[in-house]
Amino acid sequence: MAKINQQLIAKELGISRATVSRCFTNHPGINPKTRAKVFALASRMGYTHAEKREPAAHQRTRSTLAFGVLVCVDLPNFDRTGYGNPGQELLNGLSEVARVQNVRLDLHFVRPEDLHIDGPSYEKIISEGRKLWDGVVLIYPFPQSIVDELKSTFPVVSLVEQYGRTPLDCVDVDHHRGIERLVEHLHKQGHERIGFFTWRYPVEASWALRRYGAFVEMMTARGLVIDPADTINVSPREVLELPQAHARVRERIKAGTTAWVCAADHQAFDLLLDLKKHGVKVPQQVSVVGFDGLAPPRGALRLTTVEIPFHQIGVTGGKRLLDLINKRFDSEQHILLNCDLRKGETVAKPKKPRAKAKG
Structure with missing residues (x-):
């Protein structure tokens, strides 16, 4: 089995090794969409770039912020479809903000069936994330118990999912x-x-x-x-x-x-x-x-x-998390973005029922 490294990631995506390296160092010349795809593939392959680059907790400076990005989905379902991928568009928008603001994204996929942060898909990343993350972005619906546990530790922003039982910042569609x-x-x-x-x-x-x-x-x-x-x-x-x-x-x-x-x-x-x-x-x-x-x-x-403006939701969510990090106990906000009707080929006038023949 090939060793999981930046060269393998570059080969899988058809880009250069230098491009992959620059994605992990917030290079300003990298397209946000490319950066998001690199992060997503690295997480799926189990490449722990954050651990390799990050100094020990006691040595860490506060000059660079870090977002933990958690995607609650069974991995084959994230990008297996033959149609558009909303999750990837959210990541593209989030990546755009991160690049401009020099924020590091630490992306992980977690399982919907895990109900607590000591579950198998959370245990390692959360224990390490507590030392490294300044805030957390949630993508796709999470169990309420997970939301409650994360919010007790981090500033949290949810993208396209509102949680009625927990006051939580959310960027969603109207x-x-x-x-x-x-x-x-x-x-x-x-x-x-x-x-x-x-x-x-x-x-x-x-x-x-x-x-x-x-x-x-x-x-x-x-x-x-x-x-x-x-x-x-x-x-x-x-x-x-x-x-x-x-x-x-x-x-x-x-x-x-x-x-x-x-x-x-x-x-x-x-x-x-x-x-x-x-x-x-x-x-x-x-x-x-x-x-x-x-x-x-x-x-x-x-x-x-x-x-749904998925890309803009990612952008707005990243900006809102930055606000929360700077003002930890600000009032929770639900930010709802507009959506436009797109006419296609699946609507027509209904057929009138045939009149019954007179006997």
Whole structure:
């Protein structure tokens, strides 16, 4: 097995060894996107660049700040998709701020199933991070217990995930505005029977419930009826695995539901594949919208969605953590960025039901 070093990282990414080295020393000439990709690959490969570069704790100067960046995801799921990678875009924005402010990023992937910071994927990095980190950035949903334990030790900023039970600084998208634009677009096309679809995740996805809450408000404001059978995986009392959830969508289409709001683009892409597999035509028979603004998989329809400014969220999150480090007990802030509707090929006017022939 090849030794994990900067040369191997450079080979995997198709860049020079010098470029990799400069990424780890905050060289101003390195593109933030390249820097973020190097950090992400180094963490996945287990290359401990921070330990090699950092002096002992008692020798450390305070001239350079360090952010611990924790990504809560099973590694194969971070960049295995055939569509856009939100996590990488968040890292790109964070890397941009770090380069300008001469901040070192110490990136680690942790497992969703670990519920405490003494768990297997946290134990080593947290014990070392306490000596080195000035603050922590969280990417993707974390168990509430982890959030509480980290916040007791570090200034913490969460990107695209709000935690209701813990006062925590967060930079997120305006879920309410995004769902409003999707429902308004469908309603203007003539849709009245609109469903809401989401998945169940290992860690509670509060963002999906937040979007569902906005969906209920927008539908109610327009006088549209929400059939409980058209809301899939929003209640813990009825959890459907993906095949069953897709089957429920097909049943409801037969029952007259003409459009579906998916809580995320990746959910919509999978739903579109299932509908195609079973001969349901989009948008001729049913309209589908998502939420994120990801590029579609090769050969897929362009999804009607709202675009989350992931890069700008990373930038804003980095700036907010710098503020917290300088003012440790500042009041918590939720910073919500705007999102824009992006029309695609998955929405059309609903077909009028055929009139029954007179006997």
